[in-house]
Amino acid sequence: MANNGSIKQFIVSKVNYDKKKILDYLQNGKKEAICPKPTYDIISGKMISTSFTVLTDGEYIWKNDLPYYVDKYNIKLPQSFIEKVIG
Numbered sequence: 001m002a003n004n005g006s007i008k009q010f011i012v013s014k015v016n017y018d019k020k021k022i023l024d025y026l027q028n029g030k031k032e033a034i035c036p037k038p039t040y041d042i043i044s045g046k047m048i049s050t051s052f053t054v055l056t057d058g059e060y061i062w063k064n065d066l067p068y069y070v071d072k073y074n075i076k077l078p079q080s081f082i083e084k085v086i087g
Contacts, residue, residue, distance in 0.1 A: 007042060007069060010076045017082045019070065025085045026067040029055030039065050043073070059084070 032054045039049040053064035060081055069075045 007073075007075065011073045012076045013074065015070075015074045015076065017077065018086055019074075022077065022082065022085055023067050023071055025057070026055070026062060026070065029057055029062065032056050032061070039063075041065075041068070041072075057084075 034054075035052040036050070037052045038047050039052050040046065041048050048065060048068050051064070055062055055064060066075070070077070
């Protein structure tokens with residue numbers, strides 16, 4: 001997923017996709033790289049993971065904290081990604 005600025009601009013009150021299906025997909029990506037570095041919620045400052053992982057599905061690449069942000073903050077995702085996952 002492209003980095004297009006602050007995550008705060010992608011927070012919406014309600015998402016237009018099946019959140020559970022998207023979360024399952026994001027959490028089950030292929031691990032490409034793992035680093036033993038804590039990951040923090042950039043909004044609250046809370047530690048959310050003790051490692052930093054990069055995942056992929058062969059087309060998109062994302063960090064292991066993306067499912068957290070999707071679940072907690074209703075992050076708006078690219079429509080092309082949603083269509084790929086949900087069909």
